[in-house]
Amino acid sequence: MAPKKPPCLPSLLLPLLTLLLPQADTRSFIVDRENDRFLLDGAPFRFVSGSLHYFRVPRVLWADRLLKMRMSGLNAVQFYVPWNYHEPEPGVYNFNGSRDLTAFLNEASIADLLVILRPGPYICAEWEMGGLPAWLLQKPEIQLRTSDPDFLAAVDSWFKVLLPKLYPWLYHNGGNIISIQVENEYGSYKACDFTYMRHLAGLFRALLGDRILLFTTDGPEGLKCGSLQGLYSTVDFGPADNMTEIFALLRKYEPHGPLVNSEYYTGWLDYWGQNHSTRSISAVTKGLEAMLKLGASVNMYMFHGGTNFGYWNGADEKGRFLPITTSYDYDAPISEAGDPTPKLFALRNVISKFQEIPLGPLPPPSPKMMLGPLTLHLDGYLLSFLDILCPHGPIRSILPMTFEAVKQDHGFMLYRTYLTHTVSEPTQLWVPNNGVHDRAYVMVDGVFQGVLERNMKHQLFLIGKMGAKLDILLENMGRLSFGSNSSDFKGLLEPPVLGQTALTQWLMFPLKVDKLVKWWFPLPLLRSSHLQAPSGPTFYSTTFSILGEGGDTFLFLPGWTKGQVWINGFNLGRYWTRQGPQQTLYVPRPLLFSRGALNKITLLELENVPPEPQIQFLDRPILNSTLHKTYIYSLSADTQSPSEPMELS
Numbered sequence: 001m002a003p004k005k006p007p008c009l010p011s012l013l014l015p016l017l018t019l020l021l022p023q024a025d026t027r028s029f030i031v032d033r034e035n036d037r038f039l040l041d042g043a044p045f046r047f048v049s050g051s052l053h054y055f056r057v058p059r060v061l062w063a064d065r066l067l068k069m070r071m072s073g074l075n076a077v078q079f080y081v082p083w084n085y086h087e088p089e090p091g092v093y094n095f096n097g098s099r100d101l102t103a104f105l106n107e108a109s110i111a112d113l114l115v116i117l118r119p120g121p122y123i124c125a126e127w128e129m130g131g132l133p134a135w136l137l138q139k140p141e142i143q144l145r146t147s148d149p150d151f152l153a154a155v156d157s158w159f160k161v162l163l164p165k166l167y168p169w170l171y172h173n174g175g176n177i178i179s180i181q182v183e184n185e186y187g188s189y190k191a192c193d194f195t196y197m198r199h200l201a202g203l204f205r206a207l208l209g210d211r212i213l214l215f216t217t218d219g220p221e222g223l224k225c226g227s228l229q230g231l232y233s234t235v236d237f238g239p240a241d242n243m244t245e246i247f248a249l250l251r252k253y254e255p256h257g258p259l260v261n262s263e264y265y266t267g268w269l270d271y272w273g274q275n276h277s278t279r280s281i282s283a284v285t286k287g288l289e290a291m292l293k294l295g296a297s298v299n300m301y302m303f304h305g306g307t308n309f310g311y312w313n314g315a316d317e318k319g320r321f322l323p324i325t326t327s328y329d330y331d332a333p334i335s336e337a338g339d340p341t342p343k344l345f346a347l348r349n350v351i352s353k354f355q356e357i358p359l360g361p362l363p364p365p366s367p368k369m370m371l372g373p374l375t376l377h378l379d380g381y382l383l384s385f386l387d388i389l390c391p392h393g394p395i396r397s398i399l400p401m402t403f404e405a406v407k408q409d410h411g412f413m414l415y416r417t418y419l420t421h422t423v424s425e426p427t428q429l430w431v432p433n434n435g436v437h438d439r440a441y442v443m444v445d446g447v448f449q450g451v452l453e454r455n456m457k458h459q460l461f462l463i464g465k466m467g468a469k470l471d472i473l474l475e476n477m478g479r480l481s482f483g484s485n486s487s488d489f490k491g492l493l494e495p496p497v498l499g500q501t502a503l504t505q506w507l508m509f510p511l512k513v514d515k516l517v518k519w520w521f522p523l524p525l526l527r528s529s530h531l532q533a534p535s536g537p538t539f540y541s542t543t544f545s546i547l548g549e550g551g552d553t554f555l556f557l558p559g560w561t562k563g564q565v566w567i568n569g570f571n572l573g574r575y576w577t578r579q580g581p582q583q584t585l586y587v588p589r590p591l592l593f594s595r596g597a598l599n600k601i602t603l604l605e606l607e608n609v610p611p612e613p614q615i616q617f618l619d620r621p622i623l624n625s626t627l628h629k630t631y632i633y634s635l636s637a638d639t640q641s642p643s644e645p646m647e648l649s
């Protein structure tokens with residue numbers, strides 16, 4: 001798909017107007033160091049940009065979100081390209097559907113937004129492994145984000161596919177990409193490997209040419225290691241930071257040229273088990289206005305956050321492992337459901353003081369829908385589907401193997417062994433060196449015993465006869481996306497110990513859960529044997545239809561504990577009702593069939609099924625519930641809107 005060209009013109013006008021319109025050979029975006037500004041086609045230019053990640057929004061909604069950004073007064077959109085989203089296996093590439101990068105570039109062009117593109121290779125972004133593909137860890141000694149030849153070989157191979165796709169979209173070639181970032185906050189990474197950064201800069205120049213503006217972004221403390229000759233240095237900071245101090249520090253690296261904040265935080269990320277993060281409208285607007293008054297160019301991170309569908313969330317490590325939530329609402333100006341918020345209008349008002357805002361109203365919030373409660377029925381226990389979930393059978397090994405070693409990147413793997421002696425007294429099961437990555441659901445002869453969790457104190461005691469089957473289902477909760485000083489392998493990293501005995505002789509079952517759920521859709525092909533296992537992770541489902549057109553909605557799972565959800569075979573993401581802060585999952589209307597057609601929802605509940613296995617669809621999100629409480633909304637008799645939530649526990 002070629003970049004959008006100027007509209008076709010009557011032939012007699014063309015010669016005249018081509019003198020006026022910037023053509024590919026006269027289009028330019030450069031740094032004017034004499035006047036501390038950018039020049040676009042020779043005219044002074046300042047970008048007011050927002051971050052939107054195409055990989056967190058269904059493709060059918062891209063145009064809607066980009067339009068709302070343009071109508072907010074932005075003139076550019078900034079986004080990453082996650083390597084792992086496009087190269088699922090070495091040498092296998094996917095640029096289709098919601099991965100169609102050039103389609104997104106074209107949508108941005110149609111929305112009249114310039115593009116600031118950040119292809120990594122590492123992107124952070126609270127995304128699984130910061131965008132790096134997990135298959136890199138099949139070489140366990142690889143040194144990520146360094147000049148390690150194994151890492152550079154994979155990077156070169158990837159960029160030789162990606163960067164040529166971007167070349168026609170560069171602004172001076174007729175496209176909308178005005179600048180490209182090299183790496184991401186490299187100065188915050190322990191390696192500080194200038195050979196690596198120089199290699200990347202050389203590769204980008206070789207594949208993108210000399211004219212495109214290449215830049216780096218670092219926090220104030222990262223400029224020293226993150227900056228490189230030939231790459232324009234920019235910083236990132238939020239409303240609570242000292243703009244004057246940070247820009248003064250930036251001037252040590254860029255004495256001349258425009259000041260740029262590449263990530264001005266409009267909100268912040270959420271971790272499971274912590275309260276929902278917010279940033280006040282007054283602080284965010286005040287900080288933006290101060291930067292615009294200085295003539296700085298600013299990108300607001302995030303302008304629309306979207307969702308970590310499937311298993312795509314990343315994680316941080318702050319004393320302990322902190323997985324990012326499914327919702328990436330980020331308290332951003334455009335909500336997770338794509339609705340303009342008061343913060344958007346306040347920011348739009350600030351922007352209007354400095355540059356022209358497109359005329360006309362913003363599109364209204366999308367229609368929302370309530371449905372339910374719906375009762376789900378038991379489809380079967382996870383352990384009873386091993387023949388379908390692991391069709392090639394288990395992998396045998398004396399010691400447990402990691403997900404990466406068996407080439408299972410995401411989701412779940414079952415580890416099975418048999419007790420070599422009878423354990424008649426309750427005996428502790430534990431894994432040395434914090435070796436549970438990340439959560440382990442333990443069963444003995446199919447009976448659920450409890451959970452072992454990364455970074456948490458283990459208190460799990462069990463008994464069992466000689467020959468009893470010990471099953472440990474491992475859940476990968478997402479690989480570290482920031483601050484990881486070592487590679488984040490997943491699975492049982494050490495042999496579990498029962499009492500004083502290290503358990504050996506393991507069977508590993510990589511589980512293709514998504515394939516099973518898709519295969520089931522629309523109706524499960526069940527056998528009675530699937531209902532045999534007495535307990536443990538369980539599939540529940542139901543079908544439902546929407547009479548009218550329907551709308552966006554928010555799946556509410558009162559009383560459920562933790563698991564994964566699929567709607568019509570689409571992996572909506574993780575829920576963790578017990579932990580919060582989010583109690584609902586955003587369900588985009590395009591995922592649903594309307595006018596009476598059949599929809600199907602499937603849950604994989606990993607811990608405890610509520611007495612009443614019900615779910616609801618609400619017309620509003622619950623992202624900041626206080627912890628360890630659950631609510632139920634009952635439809636009030638006189639209206640269809642839910643009454644105030646009633647606390648259940």
Ligand SMILES: CCCCNC(=S)N1C[C@H](O)[C@@H](O)[C@@H](O)[C@H]1CO
Pocket residue numbers: 123124125126184185236263268269316482
């Ligand atoms: C808790 C620290 C998380 C590190 N990430 C930081 S500072 N950020 C900078 C980073 O470049 C961006 O991708 C995002 O990850 C952003 C936080 O939303």
